[in-house]
Amino acid sequence: xxxxxxxxxxxxxxxxxxxxxxxxxxxxxxxxxxxxxxxxxxxxxxxxxxxxxxxxxxxxxxxxxxxxxxxxxxxxxxxxxxxxxxxxxxxxxxxxxxxxxxxxxxxxxxxxxxxxxxxxxxxxxxxxxxxxxxxxxxxxxxxxxxxxxxxxxxxxxxxxxxxxxxxxxxxxxxxxxxxxxxxxxxxxxxxxxxxxxxxxxxxxxxxxxxxxxxxxxxxxxxxxxxxxxxxxxxxxxxxxxxxxxxxxxxxxxxxxxxxxxxxxxxxxxxxxxxxxxxxxxxxxxxxxxxxxxxxxxxxxxxxxxxxxxxxxxxxxxxxxxxxxxxxxxxxxxxxxxxxxxxxxxxxxxxxxxxxxxxxxx
Amino acid sequence: xxxxxxxxxxxxxxxxxxxxxxxxxxxxxxxxxxxxxxxxxxxxxxxxxxxxxxxxxxxxxxxxxxxxxxxxxxxxxxxxxxxxxxxxxxxxxxxxxxxxxxxxxxxxxxxxxxxxxxxxxxxxxxxxxxxxxxxxxxxxxxxxxxxxxxxxxxxxxxxxxxxxxxxxxxxxxxxxxxxxxxxxxxxxxxxxxxxxxxxxxxxxxxxxxxxxxxxxxxxxxxxxxxxxxxxxxxxxxxxxxxxxxxxxxxxxxxxx
Numbered sequence: 103x104x105x106x107x108x109x110x111x112x113x114x115x116x117x118x119x120x121x122x123x124x125x126x127x128x129x130x131x132x133x134x135x136x137x138x139x140x141x142x143x144x145x146x147x148x149x150x151x152x153x154x155x156x157x158x159x160x161x162x163x164x165x166x167x168x169x170x171x172x173x174x175x176x177x178x179x180x181x182x183x184x185x186x187x188x189x190x191x192x193x194x195x196x197x198x199x200x201x202x203x204x205x206x207x208x209x210x211x212x213x214x215x216x217x218x219x220x221x222x223x224x225x226x227x228x229x230x231x232x233x234x235x236x237x238x239x240x241x242x243x244x245x246x247x248x249x250x251x252x253x254x255x256x257x258x259x260x261x262x263x264x265x266x267x268x269x270x271x272x273x274x275x276x277x278x279x280x281x282x283x284x285x286x287x288x289x290x291x292x293x294x295x296x297x298x299x300x301x302x303x304x305x306x307x308x309x310x311x312x313x314x315x316x317x318x319x320x321x322x323x324x325x326x327x328x329x330x331x332x333x334x335x336x337x338x339x340x341x342x343x344x345x346x347x348x349x350x351x352x353x354x355x356x357x358x359x360x361x362x363x364x365x366x367x368x369x370x371x372x373x374x375x376x377x378x379x380x381x382x383x384x385x386x387x388x389x390x391x392x393x394x395x396x397x398x399x400x401x402x403x404x405x406x407x408x409x410x411x412x413x414x415x416x417x418x419x420x421x422x423x424x425x426x427x428x429x430x431x432x433x434x435x436x437x438x439x440x441x442x443x444x445x446x447x448x449x450x451x452x453x454x455x456x457x458x459x460x461x462x463x
Numbered sequence: 464x465x466x467x468x469x470x471x472x473x474x475x476x477x478x479x480x481x482x483x484x485x486x487x488x489x490x491x492x493x494x495x496x497x498x499x500x501x502x503x504x505x506x507x508x509x510x511x512x513x514x515x516x517x518x519x520x521x522x523x524x525x526x527x528x529x530x531x532x533x534x535x536x537x538x539x540x541x542x543x544x545x546x547x548x549x550x551x552x553x554x555x556x557x558x559x560x561x562x563x564x565x566x567x568x569x570x571x572x573x574x575x576x577x578x579x580x581x582x583x584x585x586x587x588x589x590x591x592x593x594x595x596x597x598x599x600x601x602x603x604x605x606x607x608x609x610x611x612x613x614x615x616x617x618x619x620x621x622x623x624x625x626x627x628x629x630x631x632x633x634x635x636x637x638x639x640x641x642x643x644x645x646x647x648x649x650x651x652x653x654x655x656x657x658x659x660x661x662x663x664x665x666x667x668x669x670x671x672x673x674x675x676x677x678x679x680x681x682x683x684x685x686x687x688x689x690x691x692x693x694x695x696x697x698x699x700x701x702x703x704x705x706x707x708x709x710x711x712x713x714x715x716x717x718x719x
Contacts (some may be wrong), residue, residue: 171547
């Protein structure tokens with residue numbers, strides 16, 4: 103079959119992949135640098151073809167609560183935003199986690215904190231991985247490093263969030279969102295029918311088949327402390343199973359490497375160049391790119407630490423993921439940090455220079 | 464002749480709606496919520512659409528509404544019920560989708576969601592319980608608290624310079640192009656309960672038939688929050704709330 107190849111911005115790829123993968127609804131609010139997602143959906147009018155609902159909400163708070171309710175009824179729904187907008191969504195994400203409701207948040211990071219800048223940033227690692235909402239919960243966090251992965255992860259996100267019944271964050275950044283690349287688009291998948299939703303989501307609050315069952319409700323409220331703890335423990339068991347089975351990463355020349363960069367998203371794309379340059383100079387350099395930021399590839403990093411001399415974490419932040427890398431290696435090798443923040447994107451040469459520091463005898 | 468012989472279905476003039484669950488009542492004596500819950504159960508039962516109905520509960524005393532009416536419910540975070548309902552109705556366009564909200568939820572923390580859902584003309588029904596106080600958290604000032612009225616956070620009475628003015632949110636709703644039906648009712652007398660039921664029925668039919676947004680305000684009592692006996696609370700409501708929040712239709716575009 104002929105491949106469907108197009109040239110797209112990362113944000114456009116998210117939008118077009120959404121209706122191709124059979125998402126039922128998008129609810130969002132404009133914010134730079136991700137407004138092309140809502141704009142592309144509005145231009146492509148998927149409600150006339152696949153029946154996907156697209157709605158510009160009055161705020162990010164309304165958007166996430168629309169996703170919450172849509173997911174509660176068994177529909178595959180999503181929103182997208184950027185750093186301060188995603189901050190506003192944290193309460194809703196916590197509710198989704200608590201009620202075990204599937205739903206997708208695409209977070210295209212910019213420099214912060216506060217209103218920050220509209221230039222790219224990766225300073226929302228903590229926000230996504232450790233949760234800005236209240237309570238003990240996690241989201242699965244996928245970090246694409248290309249426009250192709252922006253499209254592909256829309257399919258993976260749909261699969262994982264319904265498999266595990268939980269919110270999922272695609273944590274991207276302004277570089278991946280705005281840059282254009284060639285993308286092989288996924289074929290069209292039909293949206294699920296009412297019968298399929300009824301069969302696959304017996305927990306959903308949509309009224310379907312009510313006469314033959316007890317009523318369903320979605321609530322995170324539990325006034326009995328022992329019962330609340332029981333719910334939390336059950337969620338922790340689920341999170342532990344996810345940590346055992348869903349870790350994803352890309353190992354780039356890392357398996358025999360003595361010096362390893364750990365980087366995700368646009369930082370990984372930039373760092374790849376530094377790895378290649380050091381390899382050409384005869385240094386055993388490599389890179390590990392976490393694809394799932396939660397669950398984090400802790401075991402893989404620990405394994406790499408057993409045969410390398412030093413690691414460097416590269417991020418568009420003042421240093422966030424680096425703490426998870428340090429925790430993973432448990433002091434076995436030194437872990438340095440190279441970061442740019444506030445919207446500054448380093449050149450490959452700057453990363454090369456920082457990486458080379460590690461190799462000094 | 465035994466009691467069973469006498470109580471035959473044809474002799475009954477009243478029965479518990481089949482959609483009311485046997486849940487121990489958590490509302491205070493005299494509270495309006497119980498009556499309104501029953502009306503909702505009756506209307507859904509009479510319309511026969513429980514398999515195509517989604518209710519959205521608020522945060523507040525009605526946070527446990529889902530325990531009483533035997534339909535599928537979603538518990539919204541504080542104030543966000545109209546956003547939840549908007550999404551559900553758009554994704555399930557043939558369903559009855561309604562929210563059940565108090566004054567703090569609908570007219571304070573959720574004002575944005577309320578106004579915008581109504582202004583978009585979402586095909587949803589909003590049941591709005593206005594008792595001019597925060598009941599669940601122990602009787603604090605609400606956006607609809609009357610001037611001079613005493614609550615835990617305006618213990619000397621609501622004053623404009625300190626607290627601003629009561630919000631006429633239902634009047635605002637009636638000016639929005641997306642609303643098709645805006646009405647203010649009460650459940651303090653049998654006659655008013657019947658009128659309120661008719662209003663709820665019309666709002667629910669508007670949702671199913673995609674006629675636009677409906678808002679049914681029920682001016683209500685809060686005996687505990689107002690620190691009055693149920694009887695005194697009803698009397699106080701009639702004397703103080705009704706002049707400020709007069710009963711009747713504010714807008715009904717589908718009326719023949």
